[in-house]
Amino acid sequence: MNAKVWLVGAGPGDPELLTLKAVKALQHADIVMIDDLVNPAVLEHCPNARVIPVGKRGGCRSTPQAFIHRLMLRYARQDKCVVRLKGGDPCIFGRGSEEADWLSARGIPVEIVNGITAGLSGPTACGIPLTRRGIARGVTLVTAHTQDDSTQDWAALAKGGTTLVVYMGVAKLTEVRDSLLAGGMRSNMPVALIENASLPQQRHCRSTLAAMQQAATDFQLKSPAILVIGEVAALPATLQLSQSA
Numbered sequence: 201m202n203a204k205v206w207l208v209g210a211g212p213g214d215p216e217l218l219t220l221k222a223v224k225a226l227q228h229a230d231i232v233m234i235d236d237l238v239n240p241a242v243l244e245h246c247p248n249a250r251v252i253p254v255g256k257r258g259g260c261r262s263t264p265q266a267f268i269h270r271l272m273l274r275y276a277r278q279d280k281c282v283v284r285l286k287g288g289d290p291c292i293f294g295r296g297s298e299e300a301d302w303l304s305a306r307g308i309p310v311e312i313v314n315g316i317t318a319g320l321s322g323p324t325a326c327g328i329p330l331t332r333r334g335i336a337r338g339v340t341l342v343t344a345h346t347q348d349d350s351t352q353d354w355a356a357l358a359k360g361g362t363t364l365v366v367y368m369g370v371a372k373l374t375e376v377r378d379s380l381l382a383g384g385m386r387s388n389m390p391v392a393l394i395e396n397a398s399l400p401q402q403r404h405c406r407s408t409l410a411a412m413q414q415a416a417t418d419f420q421l422k423s424p425a426i427l428v429i430g431e432v433a434a435l436p437a438t439l440q441l442s443q444s445a
C-alpha cells in the first residue's frame with residue numbers, strides 16, 4: 201500500500217459515518233494530512249501516523265493548495281502511504297479530483313475513497329428526505345461560493361423543481377434568496393438551515409425562502425452549515441437518523 205496517496209472522505213462529522221474503506225486506509229497510513237472540517241476523533245484509527253493539519257482554520261492558517269500538493273508528492277516519493285483526509289466526500293466541493301489529477305500527472309498512484317457528504321447527512325439527521333415521490337423528483341448540490349466569482353445560474357435552479365442543497369451559503373443568504381426569487385421561485389418555498397450536521401452540536405431551523413436571511417440571523421447560524429431549499433424542507437421530522445449507542 202506504500203507510495204500511494206489516498207484521498208479519503210471523513211464524512212460530515214460523526215466518526216461512525218466513516219466507511220470501512222476509509223478506516224482501512226487510515227490504519228495503513230504513514231502520513232495523514234487533515235482538513236479542518238474533519239472530526240479529529242477519526243484519528244483513533246491511525247495512532248502511529250504523523251498527522252499534519254492543512255486546513256484553512258486549523259493549525260496551518262490558509263495552507264496554500266500548491267503547498268499541499270508538494271507535501272503529498274514529497275511523502276509519496278519517500279515511499280510513504282499518504283492519506284489526504286477531507287470533510288464529507290473528497291469530490292464534492294473538496295478539490296479531490298484536482299489533487300488526483302495533479303498527483304497522477306507526476307506518476308503517483310491515487311485512490312479516492314468516498315465519504316458521506318454533509319448535504320446528504322445533514323437533511324437526514326434532521327428528518328428531511330432529499331427526494332420524495334410526488335414532492336421532489338431530484339436533488340441538486342450547489343455551492344454559493346465560486347472561486348472565480350462566476351455565478352450560479354440561479355434562475356435555472358429556481359425552475360428546476362429539484363431540492364436544492366446549498367453548500368458554503370451562510371455568508372451568501374441574501375444573494376441566494378434574491379437570485380432565486382428573481383428566477384421565479386415562490387417566496388414561501390420551505391427552507392431548512394442545518395449547522396454542524398451529524399455532530400452532537402448539530403442545530404437546525406426551518407423557514408421560507410423570503411424569510412431565510414432573517415431566520416438565520418435570529419438563529420445565529422454559523423458555518424459550517426448547509427441550506428436545503430425545496431418542498432421536502434417542510435415535511436414533518438419522522439425520519440431521524442438513529443442515534444448511536
Ligand code: SAH
Binds near residue numbers: 294316317366
Ligand atoms: N467535501 C465536503 C464539503 C466541503 S465545502 C462535503 O462533502 O461535505 C465546505 C462546506 O460544506 C461548508 O461551507 C458547509 O456548507 C458544508 N459542510 C461541511 N461539513 C458540514 C457539516 N458538518 N454541517 C453542515 N455543513 C457542512
